[in-house]
Amino acid sequence: MKKALDVSAKDTQRRGLQEASQEFLGHLITTTLEAIGIKLMTQRDKSRLRAVGKRQRELISPAGRITINRRLCRDQKTGQYIFLLDQHLGLAPHTRLTPSVEKACLSLGTISSFRQSANIISTFIPTVSHNTIWKCCQDVGKTATKQAANACHEVFEDGVIPEAARQTKELSRQTESM
Known part of the structure; x- marks a missing residue:
């Protein structure tokens, strides 16, 4: 009985460590992606792409659930709305x-x-x-x-x-x- 409790306690500890690691990695990924998004906004063609606002997107990654803030731009020539970060990362629209x-x-x-x-x-x-x-x-x-x-x-x-x-x-x- 004691052996079963030891295994259960070890599994719980491993799971807790895994979740804490994923949470830390998720924050790191979120911060990095938002920094890339800011850099893309400063490097955009300002005569063609006009900043409209920010939108959040939730992704399920190997690091667990992450939420990123991305900047929305409007292409003045085509009238389309573009998320520069999504385009840069190659993320398909509306996928989690x-x-x-x-x-x-x-x-x-x-x-x-x-x-x-x-x-x-x-x-x-x-x-x-x-x-x-x-x-x-x-x-x-x-x-x-x-x-x-x-x-x-x-x-x-x-x-x-x-x-x-x-x-x-x-x-x-x-x-x-x-």
């Missing part, structure tokens, strides 16, 4: 997962159940739920379905022949005589 967490969710979500995947990921990142993994897999599936539909449309409707991935050295044809 960082690319590394998304990759982990996809890898595990396609080989096991979403709940089991969430349990595995939660040992490293406590804020990822089975529903988050399901949504991530659904989004990637929708994108792949659209790409396949566009490729089929190009080939069968528009007559566009896709480039070959490899070159065939020799092509032979067999026929049967009657």
Whole structure:
């Protein structure tokens, strides 16, 4: 019985240390990203990009949940609104997962159940739920379905022949005589 309590206490201590480390790393990442955002704002083309305001974005990263303040700019020529930090980091709009967490969710979500995947990921990142993994897999599936539909449309409707991935050295044809 005492041995089980020792293991439980050690797990609790490890978990507490992991959470404290993730919180510290999250603050460090947040501060660094906000400093990069400020630098991008000072280096922007001020005649083209006008600062509009600040917006917050919550991300789920390997360091846990982080919230960053980003600056919103309006492109005077196109009228589009741009987050310079998101553009610089290559973050897709309206996604909460960082690319590394998304990759982990996809890898595990396609080989096991979403709940089991969430349990595995939660040992490293406590804020990822089975529903988050399901949504991530659904989004990637929708994108792949659209790409396949566009490729089929190009080939069968528009007559566009896709480039070959490899070159065939020799092509032979067999026929049967009657």
